[in-house]
Amino acid sequence: MLLSKACLPKLAANLGLAGNPVKEGYVQSVQNLLRGGRAATRSASENSRDIALMTDIWPTELKVSKDRRTLTVSFNDGASYALPAEMLRVLSPSAEVQGHGPGQGVTVPGKRLVAISSMTPTGNYAVRIGFDDGHDSGIFTWIYLGELGESGAEKFADYEKALAEKGLSRDPR
Numbered sequence: 001m002l003l004s005k006a007c008l009p010k011l012a013a014n015l016g017l018a019g020n021p022v023k024e025g026y027v028q029s030v031q032n033l034l035r036g037g038r039a040a041t042r043s044a045s046e047n048s049r050d051i052a053l054m055t056d057i058w059p060t061e062l063k064v065s066k067d068r069r070t071l072t073v074s075f076n077d078g079a080s081y082a083l084p085a086e087m088l089r090v091l092s093p094s095a096e097v098q099g100h101g102p103g104q105g106v107t108v109p110g111k112r113l114v115a116i117s118s119m120t121p122t123g124n125y126a127v128r129i130g131f132d133d134g135h136d137s138g139i140f141t142w143i144y145l146g147e148l149g150e151s152g153a154e155k156f157a158d159y160e161k162a163l164a165e166k167g168l169s170r171d172p173r
Contacts, residue, residue: 057075057076057077057142057143057146058075058076058124058142059073059074059075059076059142059145060074060075060076061073061074062119062127064116064119067115068085068115068116068117068132069084069085069086069113069114069115069116070082070083070084070085071083071085071088071116071119071129073145073146073149075142075146079146079149079150080149081145081146081148081149081150081152083145083148083149083152085114085115085116085131086111086112086113086114086170087148087152087155087156087159088116088129088131088138088140088148089108089111089114089131089133089135089138090107090108090111090156090159091148091152091155091156091159092129092135092137092138092140093138093139093140093141093144094135094137094138094139095137096135096137097138107159107162107163107166107168109163109166109168109169109170110168110169110170110171110172110173111133111170111172112170112171112172113172114131114132114133115131115132116129116130116131116132117130117131117132117136118130118136122139125141125142126139126140126141126142126144127139127140127145128140
């Protein structure tokens, strides 16, 4: 099955997703996947497989540093990324951070020193990462971890800009 941005609203209506903010959030996530990150540099058929299976790209290694402040992810396609715990925490895909719909995300201050406290596999498509500040509801798909590896610096720069605009700091209180 080939999915495109154009067919998603019709698919959402056919599956009864229209009008349900949580389910529409899933459709929005798929649309975002088709628009950016790894999906932007891949063919439509590759994107379709990612959406259908969520397993085309998978990690061959997840390694937390001794100080627990960096997660290194190596993928089956040869890509490898060192992802800071602070970035993972403040860009967590959880509803607590992202909200339940567009425009509902929050800017999380004071996480410069946050560390990874746990990692729990979630099916064959993701890992739940827990942090020493108690946050543990973020389920990081392999695709999202890859996106953070590829464009995390830009996303983190946007986060820092949002902190500055709100008079907030990365430093703990």
